[in-house]
Amino acid sequence: MKRFEYKTIEIKPKGTWSWKFDIVEIDKILNDMGSQGWELVTKESLDTGGTSYSFHLTFKREI
Template sequence: MKWEYKTIKLRATGFIGGKLDEVQFDRMMNDLGLQGWELTAAFDTNEAYGNTRDVVAIFKRPMG
């Protein structure tokens, strides 16, 4: 089976970062799920003092 992949990066907000808009994230996840994308991994990137800078989500779906 052949796969295609999609990577989404969401910026964490707030004065020192670390806050993710959960409503926006849920909406994005549900929209991608309806398009056949499956979440395969999610992680955050950090800046100073361990504050979250970005949340990265990686999706896959069968090609074709």
């Protein structure tokens, strides 16, 4: 039987009053997680009034 572990991280916009996300930083996080054997399984956008204020990325890897 396969077994998995899961990890969720939060991605926040850069700056205090900005809703812009740093794409280069997100790619760095995704590539780092992938090199450690983690596979992205879901992304949840946390938003208010149509504006995303953060994302939760959930990864899994076999143990």
